[in-house]
Amino acid sequence: MLMCRDLAEIASDYIDGELNGRQNLSVKMHLMMCKDCRTFIGNLRASSNLLSAHSSGKADEEFLRRIDERVAEALEDRKSGKGNNE
Amino acid sequence: MNTAVQPESEASLIEDLKRGDSTAYRRAVREYSPGMLAVARFYLDHSSAEEIVQDCWVTVIDAVQKFEGRSGLKTWLHRIVANRCKNRLRVANREVATDFSETLEPELANRFNSTGRWDLPPKLQFHESADTLMENGALSDCLDKHLSALPETQRSALMLYEAHQHKSDDVCNILDVSASNLRVLLHRARQKIFLMVETFQETGEC
Numbered sequence: 501m502l503m504c505r506d507l508a509e510i511a512s513d514y515i516d517g518e519l520n521g522r523q524n525l526s527v528k529m530h531l532m533m534c535k536d537c538r539t540f541i542g543n544l545r546a547s548s549n550l551l552s553a554h555s556s557g558k559a560d561e562e563f564l565r566r567i568d569e570r571v572a573e574a575l576e577d578r579k580s581g582k583g584n585n586e
Numbered sequence: 587m588n589t590a591v592q593p594e595s596e597a598s599l600i601e602d603l604k605r606g607d608s609t610a611y612r613r614a615v616r617e618y619s620p621g622m623l624a625v626a627r628f629y630l631d632h633s634s635a636e637e638i639v640q641d642c643w644v645t646v647i648d649a650v651q652k653f654e655g656r657s658g659l660k661t662w663l664h665r666i667v668a669n670r671c672k673n674r675l676r677v678a679n680r681e682v683a684t685d686f687s688e689t690l691e692p693e694l695a696n697r698f699n700s701t702g703r704w705d706l707p708p709k710l711q712f713h714e715s716a717d718t719l720m721e722n723g724a725l726s727d728c729l730d731k732h733l734s735a736l737p738e739t740q741r742s743a744l745m746l747y748e749a750h751q752h753k754s755d756d757v758c759n760i761l762d763v764s765a766s767n768l769r770v771l772l773h774r775a776r777q778k779i780f781l782m783v784e785t786f787q788e789t790g791e792c
Contacts, residue, residue: 540708542711549715551744559623567640
């Protein structure tokens with residue numbers, strides 16, 4: 501029988517739909533009987549959604565500006581026929 | 587808010603990049619560099635990762651001419667970065683050290699008793715939607731702090747999968763990890779964020 505700890509170990513696989521049919525069914529059966537695990541799965545799913553909503557891919561403006569400069573130089577070189585030898 | 591480049595505008599962006607349009611490059615640099623940096627940070631320290639991303643953009647100016655769109659632009663760029671990083675690691679004879687042995691975070695594992703039942707179950711339910719939660723500036727700062735404290739391997743996997751919405755196969759390919767190891771990386775990282783949000787909701791502290 502699936503215990504709470506076993507469920508916690510495969511919780512992300514359940515959320516992402518990566519479990520096989522039998523495993524998925526045991527998780528669902530366990531969740532029907534266990535309020536704590538329902539809360540855990542709900543909260544883990546909310547954490548995952550939080551990450552999707554969080555634009556953590558922010559890069560600092562100074563870094564982006566340095567890339568702009570390198571790209572602008574390389575584009576100039578290309579136009580003037582020097583090309584990029586990388 | 588989803589600001590990702592839509593397929594039709596991606597096609598026109600690619601055409602503009604092929605023409606060497608500097609405005610298109612500025613737009614693409616802002617759109618794709620954060621993800622490229624996340625990939626590079628999986629392999630390298632911060633300053634080497636930034637250097638690789640800059641070099642990649644210069645390479646892209648020529649390489650994009652041969653881009654045929656078999657994958658999306660984002661996946662293509664991430665692969666270029668990953669290949670460069672792997673080459674650099676090969677040259678330096680270094681490998682990325684990762685521990686895939688434990689599925690549960692110790693802090694969570696300790697909350698179960700010897701029979702495998704919860705000893706310390708989650709008390710609160712996270713009721714609010716992700717967007718509502720993110721409007722809380724203190725929580726958003728706390729999330730940033732915890733994300734930057736994650737091991738690079740977990741953070742990169744999480745960023746590519748959750749924030750940059752790559753499919754599992756793409757993440758495995760880009761980061762060179764097996765599907766089962768990716769599952770461990772994602773699950774460990776999500777548990778840390780779960781524990782963080784739980785502490786924040788209970789105590790208001792980060």
